[in-house]
Amino acid sequence: MKLKKTVLLGATIGGLLAGGYASAAEQFIGLPSYRVGPYAAGGSALFGAWIDYMQMINERDGGVGGVKLVWEECETEYNNARGVECYERLKNKGETGNSVFQPISTGITYSVLEKVAQDKIPMVTIGYGRTDAADGRIFPWVFPMVTTYWSQASGIVNYIGMKEGGMDKLKGKKIGLLYHDSAYGKESHAIMDKLAAKHGFEVIKIPVAHPGNEQQSQWLQIRQAKPDYVILWGWGVMNPTAIKSAAKTGYPREKMIGVWWSGAEEDTVPAGSAAKGFTAAGFNVAGTNYPLIKDIEKHVYAKGKGNMEDKSRVGGVYYNRGVVSGIITVEAIRKAQEKYGQGKALTGEQMRWGFENLNMDAKHLASIGATGFMPEMQISCLDHEGSGKVKFQQWDGSKWKVLTDWVDSDKPLVRGMIEESAAAYAKEKGITPRDCSKEM
Amino acid sequence: MFYREAGQFKASYQADQQIFPIRQDRVAVWALIVFFAAVVPVIADQYWLKAILIPVLIFSLAALGLNILTGYAGQLSLGSAAFMAVGAFGAYNFMLRIDGMPFLLALVMGGLCAAAVGVLFGLPSLRIKGFYLAVATLAAQFFIVWALVKFPWFSNYSSSGVISTQEISILGFVFDGPTSKYMLTLAVVVVLALAAKNMVRSSTGRAWMAVRDMDVAAEVIGIRPMRTKLIAFAVSSFYCGVAGALYAYTYLGTVEPEGFNLDLSFKILFMIIIGGTGSIMGSFLGAAFIVLLPILLDNFVPSLLGDLVSSSFVSNFQLIVFGGMIIFFLIVEPHGLARLWQIGKEKLRLWPFPH
Numbered sequence: 001m002k003l004k005k006t007v008l009l010g011a012t013i014g015g016l017l018a019g020g021y022a023s024a025a026e027q028f029i030g031l032p033s034y035r036v037g038p039y040a041a042g043g044s045a046l047f048g049a050w051i052d053y054m055q056m057i058n059e060r061d062g063g064v065g066g067v068k069l070v071w072e073e074c075e076t077e078y079n080n081a082r083g084v085e086c087y088e089r090l091k092n093k094g095e096t097g098n099s100v101f102q103p104i105s106t107g108i109t110y111s112v113l114e115k116v117a118q119d120k121i122p123m124v125t126i127g128y129g130r131t132d133a134a135d136g137r138i139f140p141w142v143f144p145m146v147t148t149y150w151s152q153a154s155g156i157v158n159y160i161g162m163k164e165g166g167m168d169k170l171k172g173k174k175i176g177l178l179y180h181d182s183a184y185g186k187e188s189h190a191i192m193d194k195l196a197a198k199h200g201f202e203v204i205k206i207p208v209a210h211p212g213n214e215q216q217s218q219w220l221q222i223r224q225a226k227p228d229y230v231i232l233w234g235w236g237v238m239n240p241t242a243i244k245s246a247a248k249t250g251y252p253r254e255k256m257i258g259v260w261w262s263g264a265e266e267d268t269v270p271a272g273s274a275a276k277g278f279t280a281a282g283f284n285v286a287g288t289n290y291p292l293i294k295d296i297e298k299h300v301y302a303k304g305k306g307n308m309e310d311k312s313r314v315g316g317v318y319y320n321r322g323v324v325s326g327i328i329t330v331e332a333i334r335k336a337q338e339k340y341g342q343g344k345a346l347t348g349e350q351m352r353w354g355f356e357n358l359n360m361d362a363k364h365l366a367s368i369g370a371t372g373f374m375p376e377m378q379i380s381c382l383d384h385e386g387s388g389k390v391k392f393q394q395w396d397g398s399k400w401k402v403l404t405d406w407v408d409s410d411k412p413l414v415r416g417m418i419e420e421s422a423a424a425y426a427k428e429k430g431i432t433p434r435d436c437s438k439e440m
Numbered sequence: 441m442f443y444r445e446a447g448q449f450k451a452s453y454q455a456d457q458q459i460f461p462i463r464q465d466r467v468a469v470w471a472l473i474v475f476f477a478a479v480v481p482v483i484a485d486q487y488w489l490k491a492i493l494i495p496v497l498i499f500s501l502a503a504l505g506l507n508i509l510t511g512y513a514g515q516l517s518l519g520s521a522a523f524m525a526v527g528a529f530g531a532y533n534f535m536l537r538i539d540g541m542p543f544l545l546a547l548v549m550g551g552l553c554a555a556a557v558g559v560l561f562g563l564p565s566l567r568i569k570g571f572y573l574a575v576a577t578l579a580a581q582f583f584i585v586w587a588l589v590k591f592p593w594f595s596n597y598s599s600s601g602v603i604s605t606q607e608i609s610i611l612g613f614v615f616d617g618p619t620s621k622y623m624l625t626l627a628v629v630v631v632l633a634l635a636a637k638n639m640v641r642s643s644t645g646r647a648w649m650a651v652r653d654m655d656v657a658a659e660v661i662g663i664r665p666m667r668t669k670l671i672a673f674a675v676s677s678f679y680c681g682v683a684g685a686l687y688a689y690t691y692l693g694t695v696e697p698e699g700f701n702l703d704l705s706f707k708i709l710f711m712i713i714i715g716g717t718g719s720i721m722g723s724f725l726g727a728a729f730i731v732l733l734p735i736l737l738d739n740f741v742p743s744l745l746g747d748l749v750s751s752s753f754v755s756n757f758q759l760i761v762f763g764g765m766i767i768f769f770l771i772v773e774p775h776g777l778a779r780l781w782q783i784g785k786e787k788l789r790l791w792p793f794p795h
Contacts, residue, residue: 011517018585033751033755035751035752035754035756036756036758036759037754040752040755044752047751048751052472073742073751074738075734075738075755075758077734079703080692080695080696080699081691082730082735084490084491084495084691084692085491085492085495085735087491088487088490089487089491089739091487092487104471106696107696107698108693110602110604110695110696111692111693111694111695111699113604113694114693114694115691115693116603118746130602131599131600132599146441154510164495166666181586181589182601182698183587183589183600183601183602183697183698184600185602186599186600186601187599189599189691190599208588210698230600305752307750309750309752309753353503401683421599425604428596428604429604
């Protein structure tokens with residue numbers, strides 16, 4: 001915000017003084033943030049980190065390819081109607097309009113899904129949103145990047161297989177699925193049923209009504225069914241409650257595996273010592289011991305320009321996830337500049353090309369200081385997901401400890417489901433899939 | 441002086457029975473309709489049409505629905521968002537499952553589905569009153585949203601329970617741009633608002649008000665409370681259902697059951713409290729207040745305070761100001777914005793010679 005004002009002020013003064021003064025190009029990024037309401041704890045860290053990362057790029061490198069990043073926040077309160085208003089408000093700001101929309105809310109994602117294609121603004125949904133949008137032939141403007149819910153479910157089952165010493169050991173096992181009873185939670189059903197049929201385990205689906213601060217009966221059910229593992233597919237206050245109830249019921253936390261919206265400090269710290277041993281999946285890890293986080297501390301916080309009010313949250317799971325949003329945005333700008341030229345602002349269409357051709361291999365990740373921070377990924381016209389890998393972290397009572405390397409999902413199975421679901425959508429909407437061999 | 445009906449004689453029953461018997465009102469309503477139908481689409485840009493005017497109109501309709509039930513018939517309800525959901529999913533399923541279903545008919549059918557569900561959940565109102573009834577309608581709120589998530593048939597087996605609406609086309613004309621969608625919304629809202637205005641002064645509306653003011657007395661003078669209350673529930677839910685269908689079709693395009701949560705019900709309730717219970721105009725004023733004020737604050741507060749404080753504070757500060765303004769308006773005028781307008785009208789009538 002500060003930077004934007006300064007830049008604006010500078011531009012105004014420059015314009016007044018010189019008349020014909022040409023200011024440096026600026027890439028506008030609209031941020032539909034939520035800092036109030038029930039999900040404010042997540043929103044403030046996710047968007048704060050994203051802003052910090054862009055600030056760092058501006059401070060350290062003077063922007064991307066000579067183009068300064070500018071942004072404006074719009075408060076959505078995690079509310080779909082407000083999100084649409086923000087989308088429309090941000091759409092035409094900046095030199096070339098909003099160049100990417102990342103709502104960090106599945107509801108808002110759905111609400112603008114068709115609008116982004118009309119307005120030619122790419123929408124990036126990292127770790128949420130519509131899973132079957134990973135089929136880029138049918139959803140050219142939507143990028144459910146890094147990994148989707150279905151890949152994650154499959155990754156968790158693979159991890160359980162690893163722990164048991166082989167996928168064949170899953171036969172006859174019972175896996176409890178404690179899920180948030182909403183569209184988000186039900187996203188897990190189809191994939192878990194498929195995986196259960198494939199590996200011969202049994203899924204026990206146990207819904208928890210929103211907000212989930214009372215789970216006595218659910219855990220009674222778990223105690224009776226005695227599942228070998230419990231997957232916690234939760235959100236918000238449901239997570240610490242589940243962990244505490246597990247402790248009360250005597251269910252070992254080591255056998256509880258959370259999804260990435262159940263595996264942040266905000267979920268474990270309120271559960272106190274009960275959370276020790278709890279494991280969660282994530283497409284990013286916690287911690288400050290990565291060169292790019294160090295750079296944020298050095299170039300942003302040391303200068304007093306940080307966005308987070310509580311600096312100790314830097315390096316938390318949500319914070320680092322926000323950094324992933326920043327990385328992907330910045331790298332897509334870099335990629336698109338390779339094709340469309342540096343030194344000028346990119347349009348939404350050009351940015352879309354940047355996202356679609358993003359290739360972040362080990363070398364690339366090392367060059368931006370993010371080795372081990374997020375998985376390698378390669379986006380293509382066909383595959384808008386790009387990776388599908390997760391790492392597992394365990395809470396040791398005070399911080400997250402990384403347990404595994406990147407665990408892959410059952411690609412053929414997940415991809416098959418994605419294509420099937422996307423094709424059904426295309427049929428309903430009368431969309432002709434793009435021919436990817438013609439895209440370059 | 442400006443607002444004096446002296447000298448306007450009604451020489452026929454027809455003139456006496458029109459919806460707006462005072463000429464100034466008639467002129468004002470026509471001017472408003474013409475302004476919104478002919479001038480606004482020309483001067484407003486996409487942002488205004490898509491992000492401001494369409495939602496205000498839709499929420500006005502929902503608030504109108506609740507106002508019929510709560511403001512006129514005196515039955516407190518916290519299920520308006522759920523009835524909107526029924527309308528949205530109803531219209532979607534009629535469009536999906538019946539080939540060549542005309543959109544307007546689907547809209548009406550969606551509204552009728554909501555009316556049927558509304559009557560069902562209105563049954564407890566025959567025995568319980570006031571806040572207790574509000575608790576009973578909470579059941580509708582939770583049950584309907586739960587049912588829409590639980591049974592995948594409603595969302596055509598979408599894996600996440602989200603529906604994505606079909607294209608709107610009436611007599612071959614496709615409503616895809618913001619202007620056409622706005623005009624469609626406006627047309628539906630104007631027709632239903634005039635119908636409501638007419639209804640509340642008919643025998644039905646008078647029966648509602650009699651039940652609201654004292655149901656025992658109403659029963660004594662021959663009004664059947666059961667029928668009256670259930671009609672109120674049906675009409676109110678119909679309005680909410682149509683609003684929900686418009687919300688899905690002309691505003692968002694894609695809706696999920698969770699979007700119609702308790703928060704939205706409360707919001708609609710606040711709209712009628714701020715706007716004025718028992719007033720058609722109040723529904724519009726209240727909806728405009730609740731929808732527009734946060735957006736206005738979000739446009740101005742960050743640029744005023746942005747440099748001084750953190751973004752989190754800016755966001756929270758907006759909510760504080762919003763809440764403060766609600767309290768302010770309720771202290772200044774507990775009967776809502778519509779009452780302010782009424783007082784203004786009285787003043788105009790006497791001006792320039794107040795007693």
